[in-house]
Amino acid sequence: MIYDNVKIHDNFSLEIKSIYEIISEKKKTNYSTITYLFIPNGLNINTQTYPKSKFYNDVKVYIRYNASEYTLDEILNLKSGPLHQLIKIVKKISSKKVSKKNKLEFESRVKMLGAILNNTLKNKTLILKENKKLEINNIIKCFEKLKKVLATYRSLVVNVDALEIDEDLKNTIKYGDEYISNITNYHLIIWLENFKIKNVEKELLKELIGFIKEEQTYRKTQNFDVTDNEDFFDEMLFHKRSQLKKFIESVLFLNRDIRKDGTFFEQSIFALAAGLAMVFSTAIAFYYQQVYGNFTLPFFIALVVGYMFKDRIKASIGLLFVSKASSFYHDFNIKIKDSATNLIGIVKENFTFVPFNKLGPKVKKHRLKNKFIDADYNFLGEQIIQYKKKIVIYPKKFGEEISDNRLNSIVDITRINLYRFTTQMDDPKKEYSLLKKGKIINRVGNRIYHINLIQKFYTEKGIEFKRYLVIMNRKGIKRIEPIELDVL
Structure with missing residues (x-):
């Protein structure tokens, strides 16, 4: 099954995030996706001005494991869960000389706990946002469980710091502590904003504010947010947090061996x-x-x-x-491997421009829905980019190097930079005139462009479609709107 969403990554880039699940633990799983970009002719994007080399230069692809899903209860109590696995490896490095294998496992366990806890808090945040009615007792229990996770982890930090081992190992668990503190602080503030909107009881707000203050006090004692000046948004602070995020989540990232197909x-x-x-x-x-x-x-x-x-x-x-x-081969054949060079899967990519009359009937109908001008499509004119992906997942070695039996999917993050599309756009502000009460009034309006994006997914359960409207001007992407499609 595929879970997919499209969002703005930065001013000029959109991010397509797709999650591909393993269907069978014995047989390989196959997926195919086709992404169509419908670009207005006026932007001068065509086969002459935008060849394959430019497209692939504008596309970044990241492949990683999708972090396993655990509840806070499971993190605390499951003997096979990430917290107890970390406790086990800490005992190992405490009792004897640290082998290379134990060092690698220790680093992996620290990173896995951080990545899993982040995923758990993300899911909890989504649930809290969706629920209109919040039960105070359940949320306070959630706070208590999260505090217990933090306290258990931080007791391990103290234990490891007292050992006569390499400083690299001590720093690893400290980096994990700072990362966990970062994500906890981030999600707690989101919860606070959400609770205020929902006008929850003062008792709950007081409890949450107290939790945030406790965490901020701990951060000060550990010098997590120390910068050269008092500006919280200092560039060094952002850079440090970005590096920490990459360090912890690197346990999930997979290597890509790219070959021409x-x-x-x-x-x-x-x-x-x-x-x-x-x-x-x-x-x-x-x-x-x-x-x-x-x-x-x-x-x-x-x-x-x-x-x-x-x-x-x-x-x-x-x-x-x-x-x-292109009818028989893709542009690139990408082998996806883990850190132990086990083959996890294969991704094949292909880029081409296609004419409207070559599209399938369902793609045509989805594109023509909600036209602004009820005129002949070919008269309006668009250039259509077709970006194909074929994904094959091999389950035998899946997650073997990090020993997490809950891993069951990979995440494909594709970022497409649309900056080249803006070079032929008009000024983002345009003047226009209107007559009001006998007087001519000059006004300034926004000049925007619509880029339609349609995705076609081939899965073992059938074919699915999704459509998004990317609204942008010369300064970048303004917003992305999902379009509800008719059942065909």
Whole structure:
């Protein structure tokens, strides 16, 4: 099954996040996705101005495990859960000389606990936002459980700091402590804002504010937010938090081995083309040699003409292959491997422009829904980018190197930078006039452009569609609106 959402990453980039689940623990799981970008002709994005190389330069793809889902109760109590697994490895490094294997496991356990706790708090935040009525007792119990997780972890920090081991190991668990403090503080503030909107009881607000203050006091004692000045949004503070996030969540990221797809077949075709061209050229040479003999002007002309045709035959067959290859091969074949070089899956990518009449009937109907102008589509005109992905997941080695039996999905994060699309846009502000009470009034309006995005998902459960409207101007993306589709 695929879970998917599209959001703004920065001013000019949209982020497509897809979660692919393992369907079977024995057989490989296959997914295919096609993303269509419908771009107004006026933006001058077409096959001449926007080739494959520019598109792939504007696309960043990150593949990682999707953090396992645990409740706070499970984190605290499950013997196979991330907290108890961390406690076990701390005991191991406390009782004997630390082996390389134990060092790697210790670092992995610290990172896994941080990543899982972040996922747990994210899910809890979504639940609290969706619930209109909040039960005070349940939320206060949630605070108590979270405090217990923090206290247990921080007792481990003290224990590890007292050991005679490498400073790197001590720093690892301290980095984990700061990361956990960062995400806890972040989610608690979101909860507070949400509770205020819902006008919850003062008792609950008081309890939450007290929790936030406790955490902020702890942060001060550990010098987590120390900067050169008192500005909380200091650039060094943001940089440090970004580095911490990358350090902890690196346990989930997978390596990508990128190769051009169909390289062997392509080279074989080029070799065959060269051979056919040589056969033609040699046959011409032999024929005119027999007719006119050696060292004659007609024979010399025949050799030159034969060479000219030989060169064109080789190039023509090569171009024919390139034009037809996209039907059989993708642009890139990406092997997804874990840190132990186990093959987790394969992703294949393909980019091309397609005409509207080549789209499937359902894609056409979804695109034509909610037209602003009820006119012929071809008259309005759009360039259509088609970005295909084929994903294969192999379950045998899935999550083996981090020993988490709850891992059951990978996350594909694709960021598409649309900055090139803005170069031909008009000024974001345009003046217009209107007549009001006999007077001409000049006003300034926003000049925007619509880029439609349709996704087509092939899963083992069938085909699904989603559509989004990306609204942007020369200064960047203003917002992304999901479009509800009709059932076809």
